[in-house]
Amino acid sequence: MDASPEASAQQAHPLETSDRDLVDGLLAATTPSDDQLVDAARLLIRYDGFPGAVALKADLEKVIKLWKLSRDQLNARVQQLWAAGYRPGQGGSLESPAVGSGFDASDSESPA
Template sequence: MEDAPEPRSIHAIHSANKRQLTYAAPRRARAMPEIPAPDQSHPLHAIDRQVIDQLLAAATPEDGHLVDAARLLHRYEGFPGAVDLKDDLERVLRLWGLDRTALRDRTRAIWAAGYRPGLAAGAEAVGSGFDTADAES
């Protein structure tokens, strides 16, 4: 009669499983050297070019100009390309005598005062819920 194999301890089984997992682990790929990405073309470049040209023409910025400048600076920050737009946005700030911090502070105040794009100052509010309070049932 054959002898039954000796039962293995939990520790021995765990060690064997750990070795198998260690040996089966995939090898890590070597890190590739970082190659600078080519300049990318932003899909809104043509539209933003028109807006920036309007900003360059504004000697004294209005609220909408300040908001547009801040919006575009944020859009192109860290974008690998559109160098012409980035340079012109920096030129706009110099023209207006502002830095990024001052622009941020002014635009936050503009938004806090209730600014909404496309809504001219003093324009009447129009919309689906505008005149419902006076409607007769």
């Protein structure tokens, strides 16, 4: 087994496939919604320093350039959103997996 140093340096992130769909949606947004701003900031943090997902990281950088934002400006806007009471899915869409596992605790049995 002769693994090249280049191949071993690149890792596959376990969420890369699902995150790719999100990033593709972000690339299509010319004017980002609050949810999209938060998603972009969250994904930039997730992949920062990760040794892999090169194409996904490059597309995230394209997203913020498309939106005419720097990473610092994006982070400042997202911090303002959270400070103003933003919570994921508050716009009525519960399809975004931004926070949590998606597990619906209301379907589980609770101890009596």
